[in-house]
Every structure is written in C-alpha cells, then in structure tokens.
Amino acid sequence: MSPRPEYRTYQFAGHEEHVLCFGAEASRQILIVPPLFDEMNRSRRMLVQAMRGLAERGTGSFLVDLPGCNESLTSLEKQSLSTWREAVGAAATQFGATHIASLRGGALVDNGAANLPHWRLAPAKGSSLLKTMIRTRIAGDKEAGKATSEAGLMEAAKAAPIELAGNMLGPAMVAELASAEPAEVAQLTLRALGQDIAGSTLWLRAEPQDDPAMSDAIATDLHEWSASCGG
Amino acid sequence: MPFVPDSVETTIRELLVDVLGVAPATVAAMTDDTPLFGALPELDSMAVAGLLTEMEDRLDIMIDDDDIDGELFESFGSLVAFAKAKVG
Known part of the structure; x- marks a missing residue:
C-alpha cells in the first residue's frame, strides 16, 4: 500500500503552520525545506512524490510551510529570510528532525538547525x-x-x-x-542536477509538471545519505 | 570558466529545454533561422524573465534589461548571437 500523508502543524511566532509528513514512525526524520516563492509551487508535486518514495524505503520526512506561504495564514509581507530560518529551526525542534534537505532557494533558509547534517540540491542565490x-x-x-x-x-x-x-x-x-x-552549515552534502541527480529543472517551468524518475532518484539518494550520517 | 562559442550555443539549447520545457528533439533541430518569440508557445514574456536570469547564471554574464528588445528573441540565431557577444 502506498504510504499515506499526515497533516500536522508546528508552532511559530504565535501561529500554527502546516506540515506534510510521511513515515512519522521512522527513526530518521528528514526536514524538507522547499524552494521559495513560485518555484515552491512548481516543485511541490515532485517533492511530495520523493517523500512517498522515502517512506517506502523506511525513512520519514516532513515538508514545512514557510510562514506566509502555501496554507499559511500569516502575512507574507511580514516575513524575511531571517524569520523563515527561525521557522525552520522551530519545526526541526518540534518534529525531532535528524537531517535537513533543501532545494533551490530553500538553501538560503535551511540553517535554522545548522548542527544537523544538510543535503542541498541545486541551491540558488x-x-x-x-x-x-x-x-x-x-x-x-x-x-x-x-x-x-x-x-x-x-x-x-x-x-x-x-x-x-x-x-x-x-x-x-x-x-x-x-x-x-546559501549559508555555511556544519556538515553539507551538495548535489547538482544532471550530475548527481538525473532530472529536470521543474522549478523554472512556467507549466508545472512532475518527474517520477527524478522523485525516485531523490528518494534513493536521501535514503542512502541519511543512513550514512547523523540520526 | 571561459566559454568557447560552441559551448554558448549548447548552453542556449539546454536552457530552452530546461526553462521552457521544449522537447529536446525540437531544440536539437533548431537552426539560426528558427523563429522563437511568437513561434514557440512556451516562450511568453513571463518565461523570458526566468530565461534571462538562468542565462546570466549559466554563462556568468550580466544582462542589462535596457539591452533587451524584441529582436533578441526573434530567432534562435539572434539569441545565440546576443549571448556570444555578452560572453565576449
């Protein structure tokens, strides 16, 4: 049976923010920091498919809404990269993250828990x-x-x-x-698209698409990486 | 890393696939005379924004938006010529 998503929340700055979780019972829990702004919408389906694949392999993951984005009731105009970084730190603590993975602009705010092992795909300036x-x-x-x-x-x-x-x-x-x-973190694994992970730059596409092979490649890589360090 | 002219053209072809999602076979068949703006449905004025920024990142160039006019995206050849001139 395909893993089912769980919808949970984390607390930040007096608000509840949405979190999508797969494999909450697993010992390894990877916090996924999505790309920023429109790139998040374009990558979300591909990322969620990767999270499903991770759960099938026995690794848990959770995708956070940054305050002011997606389902958030907070106002985007009050946010900054600094508040997003703090929110990532809060979510990492509340959900017991063992690892952090980010994509594109997510790498600009993924160091809210800088001591955890980090994995970045195609970080953006x-x-x-x-x-x-x-x-x-x-x-x-x-x-x-x-x-x-x-x-x-x-x-x-x-x-x-x-x-x-x-x-x-x-x-x-x-x-x-x-x-x-992208900020300095204690332990960084950098992945380049095309070289380390086969796939397409979905986040740049005007027409949102998915890429099941890319989701699978990310799931395999994150599963093996998270088993090799931390946690 | 300096770019030789042939790699500029290769980079532009990759950009059209990556940013616009145009089929690789379609892009591979493009010649200097292949029309772009108005001929490729994927290339609208919003897609141009992403394309220019990605060109800057991959070719390590700066594009002044005042340099951009309608002729830039007229054909595959005009886009490649613009990029080559920027790379120098």
Whole structure:
C-alpha cells in the first residue's frame, strides 16, 4: 500500500503552520525545506512524490510551510529570510528532525538547525530569485503599458512592501534576498542536477509538471545519505 | 570558466529545454533561422524573465534589461548571437 500523508502543524511566532509528513514512525526524520516563492509551487508535486518514495524505503520526512506561504495564514509581507530560518529551526525542534534537505532557494533558509547534517540540491542565490521576480513584474507592467525600472522598484522596496510576481515582499525580505547566499552549515552534502541527480529543472517551468524518475532518484539518494550520517 | 562559442550555443539549447520545457528533439533541430518569440508557445514574456536570469547564471554574464528588445528573441540565431557577444 502506498504510504499515506499526515497533516500536522508546528508552532511559530504565535501561529500554527502546516506540515506534510510521511513515515512519522521512522527513526530518521528528514526536514524538507522547499524552494521559495513560485518555484515552491512548481516543485511541490515532485517533492511530495520523493517523500512517498522515502517512506517506502523506511525513512520519514516532513515538508514545512514557510510562514506566509502555501496554507499559511500569516502575512507574507511580514516575513524575511531571517524569520523563515527561525521557522525552520522551530519545526526541526518540534518534529525531532535528524537531517535537513533543501532545494533551490530553500538553501538560503535551511540553517535554522545548522548542527544537523544538510543535503542541498541545486541551491540558488537570493539575487537570482529576486532578479527573476523583478523581471516578471517589469514584463507584466510593460504589457499593461506601464514603464517600471529595477532601480525604481528597489528604491520603493526600502520603505514599503512591493508586489513581485504575485508576492508581497517587505523591505527586509527584498534587502536580504539581494545579498543572500546559501549559508555555511556544519556538515553539507551538495548535489547538482544532471550530475548527481538525473532530472529536470521543474522549478523554472512556467507549466508545472512532475518527474517520477527524478522523485525516485531523490528518494534513493536521501535514503542512502541519511543512513550514512547523523540520526 | 571561459566559454568557447560552441559551448554558448549548447548552453542556449539546454536552457530552452530546461526553462521552457521544449522537447529536446525540437531544440536539437533548431537552426539560426528558427523563429522563437511568437513561434514557440512556451516562450511568453513571463518565461523570458526566468530565461534571462538562468542565462546570466549559466554563462556568468550580466544582462542589462535596457539591452533587451524584441529582436533578441526573434530567432534562435539572434539569441545565440546576443549571448556570444555578452560572453565576449
């Protein structure tokens, strides 16, 4: 029988945030930090399929909602990479994470429990994520007949939240994204797409897709990696 | 890592597959004259945003958005020529 998901929550800053769990009874529990913003939506199905595969192999995992994202009732414009990092730390403690795995921009906030072994796939720089969202906003404005510049948006973002590609981002978030790099952690296993994990850059695709072979490759790799360290 | 011209073209082909999800066989068959914008349904103005950022990351270049006009995505050849000029 295919493993069934469990829907649970963690507490952060006075709110309950949603967590999707597979294999809660397993001794190894991998906290999955998803990609950020739109890339999260595009990767979610592929990630959840990987979590199913992990549970079939006997390794538990849980996928957290970052405050202000997905099912969260918290406002996104009040969040920053710093609050997300703290939220990851809170979820790791409350769910007894033994390992942390992140994808793309998740690597910018996955060090809320920096002492645990970390696994990163295709980590992204904050500046790249921000640039794509700014370009999307400028392209949308252009189609609506408005001329918007990157410099103008960055200036406006110093004082008040701005809307970028459907996300209301506050001053702290924009400022942090502009310079964020994947953080140092004690024990890091870095995976490159195409070299270590065969698959496609689903997070860049305008049309969300899935990739069962990629989910399977991630499940196999995370299972073997988590057995080899920590926990 | 410096890019030789042939690898720029290869990188652009990979980008069209990775970012736009265009079938690899379709991309492999593209020549300089193959039209892109308006001809590839996957390439709309929103997809262009992701494509430009990924081009910057993979070719290690900076693209000033003022450099971008309609002709850039007119054909496969014009996109490759733009990238080669940026790589220098």
